[in-house]
Amino acid sequence: MIQVNFSQVVNKAEKEKCKFAVIVSRYNGQWVFCRHKDRTTYECPGGHREVQEDILDTARRELYEETGAVEYELSVVGIYSVKQEEREDFGLLCRCEILEFEEIPEESEIKEIRLFKDLPTGWTYPEIQPVLLEKAYGLR
DSSP states (O other): OEEEEEOSOOSHHHHHHEEEEEEEEEETTEEEEEEETTOSSBBOSEEEOOTTOOHHHHHHHHHHHHHOEEEEEEEEEEEEEEEETTEEEEEEEEEEEEEEEOOOOTTOSEEEEEEESSOOSSBSSTTTHHHHHHHHHSOO
């Protein structure tokens, strides 16, 4: 069973634990989801932190690489953990209003981005993404 928990504290020490960033995004009142080249399911933009990269820079980089977003309003929601059996990984959750897109970079692993009026079905991480959306925007 997967457990998603949220930290009450966002400080440097907590940010250092983060291995990835997830950005729950909207554009013109619609949800922004990505589809990886190797999957048929949808996910929020996000990805893994590079060595020595600030986790907020990870969020900005992944947002651009996976959506082509060049102008946006990004805010930190908090730090969360995903625990499965004995393993626990930490991530930074952000909320974003995208104002302008460019093309997705050619080297991106993303096949497409899609805009949804309602939340999509067929999620890549169905036990995690609804919890993150609820925390970021107060809904499921």
